[in-house]
Amino acid sequence: MSARGRTRKAVIAAAAITLIGAPTVAAQPAPPAPSAGTTTSAPFTTPNTDNCPQRTSPPKAIDLSEVPEPGQQAPSALPVPADPVGGNRLGECGAITAQGTPPLPADISATGWVLADLDSGKVIAAKDPHGRYRPASTIKMLLALVALDELDLDKPVVATADDANAEGSSVGLGKNGRYTNRQLFQGLVMASGNDAAHAIAMQLGGVDAAVAKMNARARALGALDTRTATPSGLDGPGMSSSAYDLAVIFRAAMRNKTFADLIHTETVQFPGFPKDPAKPDDKDHPPFTLSNDNKLLYNYDGALGGKTGYTDDARQTFAGAAERNGRRLVVTLMKADVLPIRPWEQAARLLDYGFALSASTSVGTLVEPDSDAAAPVTLAAPPGEHSDRATASAVSASGADSNGTNRVPGTTVALVGGIVIGVLLLAARRLQRRR
Numbered sequence: 001m002s003a004r005g006r007t008r009k010a011v012i013a014a015a016a017i018t019l020i021g022a023p024t025v026a027a028q029p030a031p032p033a034p035s036a037g038t039t040t041s042a043p044f045t046t047p048n049t050d051n052c053p054q055r056t057s058p059p060k061a062i063d064l065s066e067v068p069e070p071g072q073q074a075p076s077a078l079p080v081p082a083d084p085v086g087g088n089r090l091g092e093c094g095a096i097t098a099q100g101t102p103p104l105p106a107d108i109s110a111t112g113w114v115l116a117d118l119d120s121g122k123v124i125a126a127k128d129p130h131g132r133y134r135p136a137s138t139i140k141m142l143l144a145l146v147a148l149d150e151l152d153l154d155k156p157v158v159a160t161a162d163d164a165n166a167e168g169s170s171v172g173l174g175k176n177g178r179y180t181n182r183q184l185f186q187g188l189v190m191a192s193g194n195d196a197a198h199a200i201a202m203q204l205g206g207v208d209a210a211v212a213k214m215n216a217r218a219r220a221l222g223a224l225d226t227r228t229a230t231p232s233g234l235d236g237p238g239m240s241s242s243a244y245d246l247a248v249i250f251r252a253a254m255r256n257k258t259f260a261d262l263i264h265t266e267t268v269q270f271p272g273f274p275k276d277p278a279k280p281d282d283k284d285h286p287p288f289t290l291s292n293d294n295k296l297l298y299n300y301d302g303a304l305g306g307k308t309g310y311t312d313d314a315r316q317t318f319a320g321a322a323e324r325n326g327r328r329l330v331v332t333l334m335k336a337d338v339l340p341i342r343p344w345e346q347a348a349r350l351l352d353y354g355f356a357l358s359a360s361t362s363v364g365t366l367v368e369p370d371s372d373a374a375a376p377v378t379l380a381a382p383p384g385e386h387s388d389r390a391t392a393s394a395v396s397a398s399g400a401d402s403n404g405t406n407r408v409p410g411t412t413v414a415l416v417g418g419i420v421i422g423v424l425l426l427a428a429r430r431l432q433r434r435r
Contacts, residue, residue: 044340098357101125105353109337119327135334144185168232178271314335
């Protein structure tokens with residue numbers, strides 16, 4: 001385990017000591033027992049977001065996953081753009097539907113969601129699309145998008161102990177196991193392996209550098225609600241995204257054929273690893289069949305694949321897509337639950353709803369990335385500084401903070417409402433020269 005990991009576990013342990021005698025808090029505490037003569041269940045209602053409770057930041061963490069490391073502070077919330085990204089209606093926080101469309105499907109437990117056309121970018125319907133929630137493992141789509149631009153799929157990689165011991169979900173990497181990057185991507189996307197995420201991040205310059213590149217790419221895509229704190233999606237200080245941003249990220253990733261093939265793959269053979277590195281042919285850990293963990297892929301006609309996610313704080317998150325009659329739709333869910341139906345089933349109902357509507361139905365649009373701003377970023381975080389502060393930022397009208405600042409290497413440029421286009425162009429030229 002790295003010194004950083006030991007330090008973080010020590011902080012968490014120290015905080016836990018203050019809770020001596022306190023019982024473990026369940027993720028979903030059971031409701032009080034009903035009194036005599038009352039019903040034992042109540043009709044399900046979709047979480048109410050009409051008052052925009054997550055406009056600036058995700059719900060308060062229920063555990064210690066976002067405790068900053070010693071000597072660091074949690075970053076402030078990302079600025080909220082003055083004009084909603086994707087159109088004015090997407091600035092609404094309740095359910096958003098086009099005029100004359102039928103009622104939304106029942107039993108959708110996702111607090112925020114977006115349903116959109118994958119090709120045209122038209123947002124068909126949404127609920128709290130820019131509400132800030134934790135993405136969990138759906139953020140691995142952003143890691144894949146960055147890494148697929150930089151890494152050779154056929155390059156062999158030897159897994160380290162730190163890779164194999166990564167916290168959370170695992171595809172099953174073993175110390176001294178030999179894998180190609182293609183196999184690491186299979187483990188990342190199909191099985192949501194945090195061990196695969198770590199092995200990929202180390203090839204991008206380390207965890208901090210990978211996070212910096214992910215955050216830079218999010219801004220370049222116009223995903224301005226998104227800031228990741230870990231490559232894998234484990235919760236950390238400042239982590240946030242939105243259903244809208246996940247749709248933007250998914251759409252960008254689907255333009256990469258390798259990613260589209262990976263999420264559409266049901267099963268592959270995955271390498272085992274030797275117990276003794278001196279005996280590479282040792283069969284104590286033989287190859288095994290790796291299955292895609294996205295149930296939509298197996299159960300929905302025309303499914304293209306997607307990505308699942310879960311942490312105690314994020315709850316269930318999901319991104320998936322399907323095609324019917326030449327039309328491709330994407331759906332993203334945030335802060336969902338497994339009741340009354342599972343996330344992939346909620347996605348299926350929303351997809352059915354979208355396919356039944358006219359292709360012209362729209363309440364907004366998924367923004368297109370700027371081609372120059374979307375170029376791979378190679379800057380890494382300076383030692384001891386939060387990775388978000390170290391990332392080069394693409395300065396453009398769509399990506400600038402409306403009431404905050406964009407950080408550029410060596411310079412902090414205050415962007416105030418009403419700034420003229422000439423200043424933006426000058427800043428962009430300076431940033432390009434630094435690159």
